Amino acid sequence: MTDAVAMPLGPLMIDIEGPALSEEDRDLLLHPQVGGVILFTRNYRDPDQLRALTETIRSLRTPRLLIAVDHEGGRVQRFRDGFTALPPMAEYGAQAEQSPGAALAAVREHAFTIARELVDYGIDLPFAPVLDCDLGLSAVIGDRALAADPDTVIALASAFCDGLAEGGMASTGKHFPGHGGVQVDSHEALPSDHRDLAQLRAACLSPFAGMVKRGLDSVMTAHIHYPAVDAQPATFSRYWLQDILRGELGFEGIIISDDLVMGGAAAFGGTAERVAAAQAAGCELILLCNDRAAVRAAVHAGLAPPSEAASARLCRLHAAPPGAAAVVPDAFLVEDDHG
Template sequence: MNGAVARPLGAVMLDLAGTVPTDAEREMLRHAQTGGVILFARNYESPGQLRELTGGIRRLREPELLIAVDHEGGRVQRFQSGFTRIPAMSEIGKLLPAEQAHRAAYCAGLVIAVELISHGLDFSFAPVLDVDYGRSSAIGTRAFSSDPARIGELAGAFMQGLRNGGAASVGKHFPGHGFVQADSHVAAPVDERALAELERSDLVPYARLIPRGLDAVMPAHVIYPRVDARPAGFSPRWLKEILRGRLGFR
């Protein structure tokens, strides 16, 4: 794994209520089981305030906590004022010729990485590898395309941009959130497709990017009952047998 994600840390990632950690939050961040912090729009006022916040978090302990954010572009970009506005990935996916889309995806990843790292963060939870089936309001324009192969190509360029900018890549939402209508933030979506169908579609971007060094994977809070009764994020079948065993993720 990328060194930015491989520090020996706890397994829990916490969030903060505001722009400055409270005493209670600082205590939780120092706990041995804490591995990182995810920031949201509520934690951001200005570039200077963000640098002060991340610097303070880093000074809390050794090894330093990981600091991350959902900063994909489009409607999922937590820091806006003072940051480059990145288009939705679906807009990049529509560009022609293919070389133009590839370049735009690379540049989006590079800009995101450089801006986040210069403000004291380690990475964004990106790229989105979900297939746009036109069914999921939670995914929608966050997806590059309805074509799994095109997603793999453009997300690969985006990933290279992140890497050249010094940030890790996090593919999400494994094995795929695009086919279900319910939003997994507020419900428990169920995808009734068989594994063979998922392998021909949603798993294609992962199969292409894992050999290229995809640093991390965020599982979907989706149940695929024809594969396992548990949500993917709690499923040894999905995480050990399929992600690590078949796809070779390390």
């Protein structure tokens, strides 16, 4: 195997075709604009194959590419055979109504299990927790949400992030500024949430504000239009990402776009235009999934070249190596009686 190529991590996170790297996969992962890989069920055959795949990906570059997967539990768990079957997040919200302390302990153990298993196979990020409040409107969120009540979401998400940190993993809160208030699935089309900023602050923004105070590592944007707040959907909005998330909430972590191939992003030009607009709004890691032509276009989109500083920020999302001592940030400490 050749020596790893030294280059800063770029702003694109892309997918690969199957359970092993193709030549085209390898070429794309060595492009300077790429900084990470997202894995799907098609990339998983068994635990040994997964470990071999991630070792190959990690060996390509230095610093190593970020490797992520959607691994929440319930409906959203890409790897199942050989991994613990995890319940949907809503179970912990229901448990918290009767026994808050037990729910906090259980959701922390849930997240620690995710981290323990994924870190062992060379994966950096599970793209969790969901911070959307379940208002009974969004089927695509539904039982992926911890609860309807923002304070309960904050308490349980804090315990979840404790578990990830204990297992050596960073956290990703999604989908900023909140997907729970719309019926349309942003995978299919662009939803509109017509609440004003005061209403949004009191409801769906509250969990993000609370978790930012507790040291949330990264945030994933929502492809949702809030016409009473800004003309641009959140992913493409400097107002949402710079004025609100960075300015008002004081977020200092990594901003990750949701997949720009999704229907909710389709109205914003071709791939090059979407990627450039997301980067201009403030997205530092931009997801492109399940469209190889879009990935090819994106790597030639004329994005700003990765800087050493930007690469270093992305490297903060690398998981701790197996066996390394993980430190739980003080900001994630939660009292057991907080419900």
